Amino acid sequence: MHAPPPTSKTLKGTDMKADKSHRGRGISRRSFMTHTAVGAAALAMPNIVRAQTGGRVLVRTSGGSYQEALQQGTWNEFTKITGIEVIGVPANTGKLLTMAEAGSQELDIVEANAIAMLTLQDRGVLEEIDYSRFEYTDVNDVSTVEPTYLSYCAFAEAICYNTEAFPDGGPANWADVWDVENFPGRRMLQDAKAISPNLEFALLAAGVSKEELYPLDVDRAFDMLRQIRPHVIKFFDSGALGASLLAERTAVLGALWTNRVEALRKEGAPVAIEWNQAMRVTEYTGILKGSPNYDNAMRLIDYSSSPKAQALSLPQIGLSPENIRAFDHIAPEVAAILPTSPVLKDKGFEQSAAWWIANRDDIARRWEEFLLE
Amino acid sequence: MMRACCRAARGETVSAPSPNTEAAIGGTRRKWTPRITSLWLLVPALGFLAVFFAYPLASIVLRSFDGGASGLTLEHYSTFFTVPVYPRILWQTIEISLLTTILCVLVGYPLAYVMANSSPAVRNVMLLMVMLPFMTSVLVRTYGWMVILRPTGLLNHVAQLFGLPAVELLYNRPGMLIGLVYTMTPYVVLTLYSVMRGIDGRLVAVARSLGASGWSAFWRIYFPLSLPGVAGASLLVFILSSGFYITPRLMGGDRDQLLASIIAYQVDVLLNFEFASAIAVILLAITLVCFGIYARAVGLKQLLTSRT
Numbered sequence: 001m002h003a004p005p006p007t008s009k010t011l012k013g014t015d016m017k018a019d020k021s022h023r024g025r026g027i028s029r030r031s032f033m034t035h036t037a038v039g040a041a042a043l044a045m046p047n048i049v050r051a052q053t054g055g056r057v058l059v060r061t062s063g064g065s066y067q068e069a070l071q072q073g074t075w076n077e078f079t080k081i082t083g084i085e086v087i088g089v090p091a092n093t094g095k096l097l098t099m100a101e102a103g104s105q106e107l108d109i110v111e112a113n114a115i116a117m118l119t120l121q122d123r124g125v126l127e128e129i130d131y132s133r134f135e136y137t138d139v140n141d142v143s144t145v146e147p148t149y150l151s152y153c154a155f156a157e158a159i160c161y162n163t164e165a166f167p168d169g170g171p172a173n174w175a176d177v178w179d180v181e182n183f184p185g186r187r188m189l190q191d192a193k194a195i196s197p198n199l200e201f202a203l204l205a206a207g208v209s210k211e212e213l214y215p216l217d218v219d220r221a222f223d224m225l226r227q228i229r230p231h232v233i234k235f236f237d238s239g240a241l242g243a244s245l246l247a248e249r250t251a252v253l254g255a256l257w258t259n260r261v262e263a264l265r266k267e268g269a270p271v272a273i274e275w276n277q278a279m280r281v282t283e284y285t286g287i288l289k290g291s292p293n294y295d296n297a298m299r300l301i302d303y304s305s306s307p308k309a310q311a312l313s314l315p316q317i318g319l320s321p322e323n324i325r326a327f328d329h330i331a332p333e334v335a336a337i338l339p340t341s342p343v344l345k346d347k348g349f350e351q352s353a354a355w356w357i358a359n360r361d362d363i364a365r366r367w368e369e370f371l372l373e
Numbered sequence: 374m375m376r377a378c379c380r381a382a383r384g385e386t387v388s389a390p391s392p393n394t395e396a397a398i399g400g401t402r403r404k405w406t407p408r409i410t411s412l413w414l415l416v417p418a419l420g421f422l423a424v425f426f427a428y429p430l431a432s433i434v435l436r437s438f439d440g441g442a443s444g445l446t447l448e449h450y451s452t453f454f455t456v457p458v459y460p461r462i463l464w465q466t467i468e469i470s471l472l473t474t475i476l477c478v479l480v481g482y483p484l485a486y487v488m489a490n491s492s493p494a495v496r497n498v499m500l501l502m503v504m505l506p507f508m509t510s511v512l513v514r515t516y517g518w519m520v521i522l523r524p525t526g527l528l529n530h531v532a533q534l535f536g537l538p539a540v541e542l543l544y545n546r547p548g549m550l551i552g553l554v555y556t557m558t559p560y561v562v563l564t565l566y567s568v569m570r571g572i573d574g575r576l577v578a579v580a581r582s583l584g585a586s587g588w589s590a591f592w593r594i595y596f597p598l599s600l601p602g603v604a605g606a607s608l609l610v611f612i613l614s615s616g617f618y619i620t621p622r623l624m625g626g627d628r629d630q631l632l633a634s635i636i637a638y639q640v641d642v643l644l645n646f647e648f649a650s651a652i653a654v655i656l657l658a659i660t661l662v663c664f665g666i667y668a669r670a671v672g673l674k675q676l677l678t679s680r681t
Contacts, residue, residue, distance in 0.1 A: 094640040119644060186524070191627070193638050233524070234544045235627050249525045250543075364643055368635070369458045371627045372465075 054083025057296035059109040063090025064240060065263055066317060070304075073313030078303050084296045093120060096288065100125040105290035108297035113195055114353035115360070117149055117284040122357070127287040133298055136306035141325045149286035150305060151322035153314050156339035156348060157190070157198075158278035160246060160261045161253035163270045170253065173276050174205035177253060178228050187228065188245045188254035191235035192367040195281065196356055197225070198255050199363070200349075204277050210349040218363065222370055235371075246271055258339060259318035278348035280339050282322070314338075430657075437650035449651035459635070463655065466632045469546075469621075470614040473553045477610045478603060480554060481561030485602075488562070489569035503562050511556060515620050518552050519543060522624075549625035556620055557613060561606040568602025604671045612660050632656050 059075075061067040067088040075086035089107060093116045099105050100123075110120065120126055126148035131139050144151035159177055161170035165185050171177050177187065189198045199216050202224035208217070233251050236242035243260040245251045247269050261273050285304070287297045303309050310321035311329035320340035321327070327335055335341050339348070356363075440446030453459045488499045506514060521527045522543040529539045542548045572595060580590040618633040625631075632652055639649035667673075 092641040094642075094644060094646075097644055098646075123644065193634075193642055232627075237622070248523060250523050361643060361645070364638070365456060365458060368462070368630060371630055372458060372461055373628075 054079075054085070055293060055296050056085040056087055057109065057293045057300050058087045058089055058107045059111060059300070060091045060096060060107050061088050061111050062239075063088070066259070066319075069313045069317040073316065074304050074309045075300075077309065077312055078300055081303070082296075082299060084299065086300060096120065097123055097125060100289060103290065105288050105292065107288055108291040108293045109285060109301060110288055111152060111283060111285045114282045114284055114351070115195060115356050117286065118353050118357050120286075121148055125289050127289045127291060127294070129287060129301065130298060134302045134305075136303045136309070137323065138325075139305075141307070141323045142305055143322045143324070144282065144284070149284045150301075151282050152285040152305065153283045153310070153322055154280050154320040154339050155283065155318075156258045156275075156278045156280045156344075157255055158258050158261075158348070159253070159274035159276070160256040160258075161272055161274070162246065162249060163272050165249075165252035170272060170274060172274060174201045175207070177201070177255075178205040178224065180228075180231050183253060185231075185252035186233040186250065187231050188242060188251035188256070189225075189228070189232055189235055190242070190255055191237040192364060193237035194239070194242075196351070196360075197235070197363070197367055199225075200279055200351065201255055201277070202228075210277060213349065214352045214355050216355065216359075218359070218366065222366065225370065226373070262318035262337070275344045275347045278339070278344070280345075280348055280350045282350070282353075283319075433650045434654055436647055437654045439647050439650075449648045450655075452648065453651055453655060459652075462630050462632060462635055463659075465630065466615055466656075467659070469549070469553070469629070469631065470611050473550060473557055473614040474607045474610045476550065476554045477557045477561045478607060481558045481565060481606065482599075482603070484558075485562045485565035485569055488566050489572075490574075500566075503559050506555075507559050511619055514556065515552055515623050518555065519624065522548055522551065543624060545626040546629055549621050549629050552620040552624040553614055553617065556617075557610045560609050560613065564606035564609060565599065565602045568605070569599055572598045601671050604667060608663060608667045611663055615659060616656055 059070075061070065067090065071086070071088055075088070079085055091107065093112065096107065096110060097120070099107070110117070110126075112120070128147055129150065131145070139145045139150070142150050159171055159174065162185075163170065166183065171179075171183050176183055189201070191197060199218065199221035200213055202221040203213055203217060204210060205228075206220060206224050208220075232254070234241070234245060236245060236256075239257050239260050242256045243264060246254075246256060246261070247264050258273050258275075258278065261271055264271050285301060287294065287301065291297050305323055307321070307323050307325040308329055310323050310326035314321045314326070315330045315334045315338060318337065318339075320338040321330075330338075336343060338344070437449055438445045438447070440448055453463075484499075484503070488496055488503075491499070519526070523529075524539065524541065524543065526543070528542065532539060542551065576594050576598070577590050580594045581587065585593065615631075616633050617631070618637065621629055621631050622634050622637075632655070636649045636652050636656075639645045639652065
């Protein structure tokens with residue numbers, strides 16, 4: 001990594017095939033390139049570059065406590081085993097796409113929810129994954145395995161409420177959330193800017209069964225949202241905002257990602273989850289085209305999909321591992337509150353990413369119109 | 374003499390000796406002509422602008438006409454103006470920016486006036502108090518307001534103690550305006566302050582000595598002289614608010630959609646860079662139109678000088 005500064009001789013050497021003969025006595029073109037590439041990256045991100053031995057790998061995550069948990073569990077363990085440093089970078093999909101288009105991808109791995117990941121896949125920015133190189137993970141244990149991505153974990157969005165606001169028991173289903181007489185109080189629902197608006201929950205509240213949701217009856221869903229809107233203080237556009245609305249009691253019931261509610265509950269907030277009619281969303285992972293550390297990325301994807309690695313970080317933050325054998329390493333009482341645990345799985349349903357990909361632009365416009373009403 | 378002062382206030386030439394006449398400022402000074410060699414000094418700045426401003430801007434403009442396989446297209450612009458929701462958001466953006474501008478001037482003008490016309494000690498304290506929030510991250514300041522204004526926040530807590538009814542001042546239009554006015558007012562104060570410091574106080578004194586009431590002297594002498602500052606400050610606040618993102622997004626209600634948040638949504642979530650570029654160009658066009666109106670009505674020179 002720490003090659004001597006390039007001499008003018010090697011810089012001027014135009015015959016690139018002569019690289020190998022340079023090795024040992026000077027600097028090869030390749031090591032020079034790596035050197036400058038790392039230097040450029042260091043200039044771009046001076047605060048996260050540290051001394052390292054086994055190289056590094058940059059992972060896009062949604063940031064926050066999720067990334068922290070991965071860093072402390074899975075990634076640290078990976079660094080111990082391989083010497084490769086893992087750097088988490090919170091970035092939005094727009095940034096990933098821009099970097100890909102500019103041909104200067106800084107990141108290696110992307111982790112994102114199904115809708116975002118399928119969008120990236122459509123734009124052709126994902127690299128093929130070489131599953132034959134997997135050492136830690138048996139791909140047969142992973143729920144979804146595609147040429148360019150595989151499922152990593154599952155989270156869920158469910159009814160959440162403040163237990164102090166409803167001492168006699170909170171809402172039991174989405175119809176209750178829409179019932180402002182029996183469950184009075186300010187509500188919170190999700191904005192289209194965060195994954196998707198809660199059309200599914202609106203339809204469930206209208207009495208549609210969870211098996212017959214898709215294709216969504218969009219008109220009906222918006223009608224239901226119109227009904228509840230006067231009682232919604234804010235449509236949250238990020239999990240962080242949703243969590244603060246609930247924690248500060250700005251809203252006393254509504255929708256939120258269960259891992260966010262769990263985090264609040266652990267801190268002692270009087271909040272609870274109702275798992276009935278919860279919606280599961282799968283988080284996928286893949287390697288970006290032009291990944292500067294492809295080999296390291298392959299190793300990390302392999303390692304983080306393994307049962308042990310998944311058990312190290314995900315259950316702690318209320319997320320379900322997508323490697324089924326990870327449950328062998330998780331205590332039963334912990335497994336019981338994960339979105340894909342047998343008990344909870346039957347209560348809920350999985351969001352159809354395919355439907356959203358097909359209808360997203362249309363819904364985006366309708367959502368903006370709805371907001372202005 | 375009184376009339377002469379008024380004419381001076383309107384920017385007309387007066388024959389009475391005044392430090393503000395053209396001759397006193399630059400008429401007798403020798404014209405300085407730059408030599409070609411000294412133009413080289415501009416190269417670094419121009420190069421920087423070319424790489425980090427002109428090029429990205431040009432690529433955004435180009436992208437807004439990008440129709441993919443079909444070559445150049447006006448499709449993104451026609452989408453913007455034919456889907457009713459977008460012109461409405463455009464209009465709403467202008468409306469909110471105007472409202473913010475008016476409120477900021479109403480709050481900032483008296484503040485700047487007091488600052489410009491008080492003793493140095495008081496002035497410095499006031500200047501510090503205006504500048505301090507400037508040095509804090511806008512995100513931190515916005516969260517500060519949220520802690521105060523939210524339904525379970527400080528303000529409602531205090532209101533409750535005094536038996537007053539709770540107020541809803543977060544996640545709605547008034548809440549967003551509080552945040553916007555708070556963030557933008559320092560721009561008004563600092564712009565107006567520099568203009569007001571340049572106003573010759575003797576003009577007001579003369580008006581008073583000729584029998585004008587304090588009120589009349591202010592409105593007929595001081596206020597007209599400060600108008601270029603008001604115009605400059607308004608332009609600045611209007612342009613900044615029309616593209617502002619953080620505060621409206623955090624403090625505004627669901628109905629308070631502005632162009633900036635639509636652009637972010639198109640880029641971050643929908644990955645429709647072409648449409649986002651078109652909206653950005655439209656926002657830029659609004660800014661340029663405001664700038665043009667200002668240039669015609671007041672003159673760009675006024676924006677760059679603090680002397681009246």
